[in-house]
Amino acid sequence: MATLILNGKSAQLSAVREAVFACRDAGLALEVWVTWEAGDAARLAEWAGQAGVDRVIAAGGDGTVNEVTSGLMRLPRQRRPALGILPLGSANDLATALGLPLEVDAALRVALQEAARPIDVPHLDGRHFLNMATGGFGAEVTSSTPKSLKRLLGGGAYSLIGALKAWQYQPYPGRLRWAGGERQASLFVLAMGNGTRSGGGQRLTPEARIDDGLLDVLVLRDFRSLHDMWRMRQELQVRPAEGAFVEAFRTPWLSFEGERSLPLTLDGEPCQRQGFRVEVDAGALDLVVPADCPLLASGSAGQPRAAAAS
Numbered sequence: 001m002a003t004l005i006l007n008g009k010s011a012q013l014s015a016v017r018e019a020v021f022a023c024r025d026a027g028l029a030l031e032v033w034v035t036w037e038a039g040d041a042a043r044l045a046e047w048a049g050q051a052g053v054d055r056v057i058a059a060g061g062d063g064t065v066n067e068v069t070s071g072l073m074r075l076p077r078q079r080r081p082a083l084g085i086l087p088l089g090s091a092n093d094l095a096t097a098l099g100l101p102l103e104v105d106a107a108l109r110v111a112l113q114e115a116a117r118p119i120d121v122p123h124l125d126g127r128h129f130l131n132m133a134t135g136g137f138g139a140e141v142t143s144s145t146p147k148s149l150k151r152l153l154g155g156g157a158y159s160l161i162g163a164l165k166a167w168q169y170q171p172y173p174g175r176l177r178w179a180g181g182e183r184q185a186s187l188f189v190l191a192m193g194n195g196t197r198s199g200g201g202q203r204l205t206p207e208a209r210i211d212d213g214l215l216d217v218l219v220l221r222d223f224r225s226l227h228d229m230w231r232m233r234q235e236l237q238v239r240p241a242e243g244a245f246v247e248a249f250r251t252p253w254l255s256f257e258g259e260r261s262l263p264l265t266l267d268g269e270p271c272q273r274q275g276f277r278v279e280v281d282a283g284a285l286d287l288v289v290p291a292d293c294p295l296l297a298s299g300s301a302g303q304p305r306a307a308a309a310s
């Protein structure tokens, strides 16, 4: 049995209703539970697991996928249902990177019928995310971008607001520690990717894999001039392990002690921390992915779990 946890914002979409009925007509067992406010998706996911459901489908944007993941992670590993995704948001960064269809009917069929594979679930001081955590400038942008504008412009809102704000930003100095080193850094942007894209299509950690037990980290340091910015953009083409403005590395954990509060986003949801530690819970969740999913390090040779019973 599978349960669709549908963000109430999309409850009246006729495409969702038609896709659900079409799947039922095809003999697939599917219940639909609808959220009313923040926190519902996590609670419903936890209840679904407690009720013995073996597949939970998060129907909404990246925020809904994040909430459902948090609910599933409250359950013991052996009772944790597999997670499917029906992308209904404006960004759908994780679904796009996974290679999932974005059309409702096709996406629901994949979520119900494809096999699930074990993936990593990172957490920042206990708060889970599946796709990416960002800190610094990009996170400021996300938390101050009005939701309606974000939806109206899709991914474009980030670059638009980003360009407008770039001239007023202040860097975030602090101490970074990770499995391979330790450094004082004045941060412009910090990205910690389990997936590759965030902010509506920005490929901040393009080499990240969702099942390698590691975070792909991108550090962009403070820059003072247009010339520095130009050098940063050049370094971004190469992504050096230790450049003047860009550092890129992989690690199973990372911590930051800031001199002031750092704005963060976890799968797009804003928060603030002066200090934090991120760790990866390797292979903690079974995620339904397409057979040729580009985010898997294990490729198609890994051992998939069975598709949901019809």
Ligand SMILES: Nc1ncnc2c1ncn2[C@@H]1O[C@H](COP(=O)(O)OP(=O)(O)OP(=O)(O)O)[C@@H](O)[C@H]1O
Residues within 6 Å of the ligand: 007, 008, 009, 035, 036, 037, 038, 039, 040, 060, 061, 062, 063, 064, 065, 088, 089, 090, 091, 092, 093, 267, 268
């Ligand atoms: N019935 C509802 N009506 C309006 N908002 C809701 C409802 N149920 C849950 N929510 C809110 O929706 C949020 C998640 O929305 P969504 O999944 O679209 O994420 P998003 O990050 O805004 O997605 P995207 O950026 O891809 O559009 C939750 O944080 C919750 O506050």
